[in-house]
Amino acid sequence: xxxxxxxxxxxxxxxxxxxxxxxxRAHITVDSKIxxxxxxRGCITACPANLFVSTADGGILFNYELCFECGTCYMVCNxxxxxxxxxxxxxxxxxxxxx
Amino acid sequence: MNSADLNPAGINLVACVKWAELRPEIDxxxxxxxxxxxxxxxxxxDFAAVESALRLAQAWSDQGQVCxxxxxxxxxEDAEDSLRDFFxxxxxxxxxxxLAEQRSSAQVAELLASALVPSQLNAQFVICGDVSxxxxxxxxxxxxxxxxxxxxxxxxxxLESTDPGSLHATRRLDGGRRERLLLxxxxxxxxEGSVATLRRSSLAATLAAKQKTVELRKQQIDWPTEVNRxxxxxxxxxxxxxxxxxxxxxxxxxxxxxQSGSTAARTLRLDPEQAAEAVLEQLAAWGYLDDSxxx
Amino acid sequence: MTDFDVIVVGAGPAGAAAALEAARAGxxxxxxxxxxxxxxxxxxxxxxxxxVLDSLIPNWWEEAxxxxxxxxxxxxxxxxxxxxxxxxxxxxWGEAPYNGATAFRPEFDAWLASKAEAAGAVLICSTTATGLxxxxxxxxxxxxxxxxxxxxxxxxxxxxxxxxxxxxEAGLYPPSDPANYTLGVKETxxxxxxxxxERFAVRGDHGVDIEILGCTGEVPxxxxxxxxxxxxxxxxxxxxPKLAACGRRPEEILAELKAHSAIAPLIEGGQVKEYxxxxxxxxxxxxxxxxxxxxxxxxGDAAAMCLAAGIWLEGVNFAIGSGAAxxxxxxxxxxxxxxxxxxxxxxxxxxxxxxxxxxxxxxREAPHLVMSDLAQQQLPRIACGVMEQLFxxxxxxxxPGLRKIIRGQMKLNNLKLxxxxxxxxxxxRTFG
Numbered sequence: 001x002x003x004x005x006x007x008x009x010x011x012x013x014x015x016x017x018x019x020x021x022x023x024x025r026a027h028i029t030v031d032s033k034i035x036x037x038x039x040x041r042g043c044i045t046a047c048p049a050n051l052f053v054s055t056a057d058g059g060i061l062f063n064y065e066l067c068f069e070c071g072t073c074y075m076v077c078n079x080x081x082x083x084x085x086x087x088x089x090x091x092x093x094x095x096x097x098x099x
Numbered sequence: 100m101n102s103a104d105l106n107p108a109g110i111n112l113v114a115c116v117k118w119a120e121l122r123p124e125i126d127x128x129x130x131x132x133x134x135x136x137x138x139x140x141x142x143x144x145d146f147a148a149v150e151s152a153l154r155l156a157q158a159w160s161d162q163g164q165v166c167x168x169x170x171x172x173x174x175x176e177d178a179e180d181s182l183r184d185f186f187x188x189x190x191x192x193x194x195x196x197x198l199a200e201q202r203s204s205a206q207v208a209e210l211l212a213s214a215l216v217p218s219q220l221n222a223q224f225v226i227c228g229d230v231s232x233x234x235x236x237x238x239x240x241x242x243x244x245x246x247x248x249x250x251x252x253x254x255x256x257x258l259e260s261t262d263p264g265s266l267h268a269t270r271r272l273d274g275g276r277r278e279r280l281l282l283x284x285x286x287x288x289x290x291e292g293s294v295a296t297l298r299r300s301s302l303a304a305t306l307a308a309k310q311k312t313v314e315l316r317k318q319q320i321d322w323p324t325e326v327n328r329x330x331x332x333x334x335x336x337x338x339x340x341x342x343x344x345x346x347x348x349x350x351x352x353x354x355x356x357x358q359s360g361s362t363a364a365r366t367l368r369l370d371p372e373q374a375a376e377a378v379l380e381q382l383a384a385w386g387y388l389d390d391s392x393x394x
Numbered sequence: 395m396t397d398f399d400v401i402v403v404g405a406g407p408a409g410a411a412a413a414l415e416a417a418r419a420g421x422x423x424x425x426x427x428x429x430x431x432x433x434x435x436x437x438x439x440x441x442x443x444x445x446v447l448d449s450l451i452p453n454w455w456e457e458a459x460x461x462x463x464x465x466x467x468x469x470x471x472x473x474x475x476x477x478x479x480x481x482x483x484x485x486x487w488g489e490a491p492y493n494g495a496t497a498f499r500p501e502f503d504a505w506l507a508s509k510a511e512a513a514g515a516v517l518i519c520s521t522t523a524t525g526l527x528x529x530x531x532x533x534x535x536x537x538x539x540x541x542x543x544x545x546x547x548x549x550x551x552x553x554x555x556x557x558x559x560x561x562x563e564a565g566l567y568p569p570s571d572p573a574n575y576t577l578g579v580k581e582t583x584x585x586x587x588x589x590x591x592e593r594f595a596v597r598g599d600h601g602v603d604i605e606i607l608g609c610t611g612e613v614p615x616x617x618x619x620x621x622x623x624x625x626x627x628x629x630x631x632x633x634x635p636k637l638a639a640c641g642r643r644p645e646e647i648l649a650e651l652k653a654h655s656a657i658a659p660l661i662e663g664g665q666v667k668e669y670x671x672x673x674x675x676x677x678x679x680x681x682x683x684x685x686x687x688x689x690x691x692x693x694g695d696a697a698a699m700c701l702a703a704g705i706w707l708e709g710v711n712f713a714i715g716s717g718a719a720x721x722x723x724x725x726x727x728x729x730x731x732x733x734x735x736x737x738x739x740x741x742x743x744x745x746x747x748x749x750x751x752x753x754x755x756x757x758r759e760a761p762h763l764v765m766s767d768l769a770q771q772q773l774p775r776i777a778c779g780v781m782e783q784l785f786x787x788x789x790x791x792x793x794p795g796l797r798k799i800i801r802g803q804m805k806l807n808n809l810k811l812x813x814x815x816x817x818x819x820x821x822x823r824t825f826g
Binding site: 008009011013014015017018021040042043045046048049050068069070071072075076086087088089090091093094095096097098099 | 428429430433434435436437438498499500519520521522524538539540556557559570572575577579580581582622625627634635637638639640641642643644645649652653666667668669670671672673
């Protein structure tokens with residue numbers, strides 16, 4: 001994924017630098033049935049936390065835990081109603097320290 | 100406040116919490132741990148302790164007992180804002196024993212105990228989190244039980260109230276077994292974080308808590324000056340050449356010496372002086388005594 | 395009777411400034427923040443311009459938690475293996491009253507919110523506003539996610555950030571177009587202070603801000619690199635729809651920027667301390683919602699008050715400016731007992747009379763211009779190509795001459811003179 005001349009950190013290392021206070025309720029849900037009809041799947045490319053993954057049955061697998069709460073996914077989503085988006089419960093979710 | 104105010108006929112429950120660095124930032128340049136108010140807080144097991152105290156108080160109140168829940172923390176002033184939030188979830192009193200610096204578990208327990216003695220908080224049940232998140236050993240509750248002369252039940256994974264003033268506790272044993280304990284006052288218990296999740300405070304209570312005051316206790320304890328522990332000198336590890344060999348197996352064999360004959364054990368019966376000499380001699384023979392002991 | 399005169403949703407720079415001004419005007423103010431502390435959800439692409447604080451907090455620079463004062467400002471045009479940099483230094487920017495500063499938002503925003511608290515506002519953290527309370531069309535409060543979480547007020551000021559669900563719920567936003575938004579991603583990279591001082595040729599609390607064009611491949615956007623006290627921040631701004639369509643992930647494009655020969659030596663050996671991402675309301679003036687409704691005002695990123703105009707990249711100052719104006723207008727409306735849309739029009743007047751609206755109106759074409767193919771693709775290539783030909787000594791061949799080089803580069807990059815002139819005039823009109 002990166003050029004040879006510069007060692008790049010793994011995505012896991014990148015994400016482990018961020019604090020997430022995960023709440024048990026998922027603040028974003030994805031309706032995989034609707035996603036099955038989507039041909040563009042911009043969420044997979046654009047989500048900065050890489051939370052959207054194609055599944056073998058043509059749907060989308062989504063994890064809410066390491067979410068930056070940025071809003072990219074619902075903005076680039078082509079399919080009406082595929083992503084229901086809200087903020088996590090107060091005090092939870094991403095916590096930045098030096099950004 | 101004197102003990103007459105302290106609900107003498109009812110049950111006093113005290114939840115002890117520790118203000119700890121939840122996500123310590125270790126400066127990779129200096130190797131120092133940087134504490135900040137923003138990354139400090141209370142661990143989930145401490146929250147479980149507070150929630151357990153609130154639930155017990157609620158259950159026993161429903162059975163006609165007068166219960167008072169106090170949250171007690173030995174910590175710095177930074178903790179006050181977060182401590183005030185315990186009023187919002189239903190604590191009657193919140194007490195902070197001033198402790199600015201890191202102290203050993205024994206000393207923290209001594210400090211907490213000084214606030215817990217009958218003339219102060221008169222606690223029948225002291226509920227703690229099992230271990231603090233900053234490399235805690237879980238020994239504070241045990242020290243507390245010792246100081247207060249109470250029974251102890253530590254590392255609980257379940258807590259149920261029965262009659263007022265008594266409760267069933269579940270503790271994990273080896274091999275998937277469980278131990279069920281019936282506890283009556285007075286006892287020190289510590290709970291795992293999974294026991295209970297702290298309730299979310301209502302908005303009105305959260306706003307009201309902003310006006311409440313955390314009681315401050317300044318306890319003067321003359322702790323002895325700490326001396327770094329002196330230990331006998333231990334020889335350094337030797338640097339060995341990397342094992343030779345073409346494949347991993349042969350290198351491992353060489354490294355472990357698995358196929359070369361091992362030195363037979365010897366039993367020597369000597370005077371202490373001679374024994375020391377023999378040990379030194381053997382260490383020198385193995386090449387451990389190249390560098391002299393530190394001054 | 396309402397719980398508070400004014401509720402401010404979101405304790406970022408806009409919300410803190412709004413709460414500060416409303417509380418100072420003697421109104422009861424509740425400042426709601428969904429994170430555990432103000433600034434915990436916030437990141438940005440670099441520089442706080444503090445002039446707007448002068449009137450709010452005199453001598454703010456003596457207490458604001460900043461990392462470094464920007465005394466060196468560079469604009470870099472980049473292709474895969476080339477870079478042209480315009481570098482400006484100004485040591486007076488490193489002395490009071492200062493110009494721009496780098497700061498950690500969790501520190502800066504918490505500081506600003508503490509000022510609002512000191513002025514009498516009640517800050518409630520860890521509380522998400524989930525919706526508006528309404529009486530007909532009139533907003534009369536907010537619903538929060540706490541038990542019994544309804545809170546009433548005469549005015550609700552929405553400073554709830556770029557996604558502003560409250561402004562959308564109030565019907566103040568047209569349907570959102572992803573083309574109006576960009577995604578910002580950033581790495582904070584630790585390096586010793588001495589190494590930063592040496593690599594960026596600055597001393598003490600002076601620092602550098604580099605804005606980069608041409609580093610985002612086929613996705614329109616830009617990059618930035620700036621110095622904190624003991625860390626660097628390197629990041630990208632990427633057009634959302636183009637990013638979604640390009641098939642490359644943001645961290646891959648960022649890895650390319652970090653590997654570029656003009657950037658790699660600056661960040662070499664550093665360790666990533668924090669990765670962060672946020673959406674930016676890029677289109678500015680053209681995407682602004684209705685700012686005023688019955689009992690409701692919108693400020694900061696929630697009102698798209700982010701200036702992404704190429705040579706000027708500002709946001710925190712616009713947030714503070716619009717938030718302060720909203721706080722003042724709300725306080726006045728409460729005092730006059732008219733918090734209807736008409737009674738709150740003072741907000742608009744205040745914005746129009748200061749930099750917030752005039753800058754946005756003047757630069758309304760700039761975001762589009764900066765995201766155009768000319769600025770994104772042709773300009774960096776032509777600039778780098780011209781420089782390369784200009785400074786490559788081709789003896790024994792004679793030097794080709796500047797005019798020939800520029801014409802050659804324009805032709806190579808399919809830029810017609812006519813288009814160049816018309817775009818150049820447009821840029822002059824926009825920025826002039």
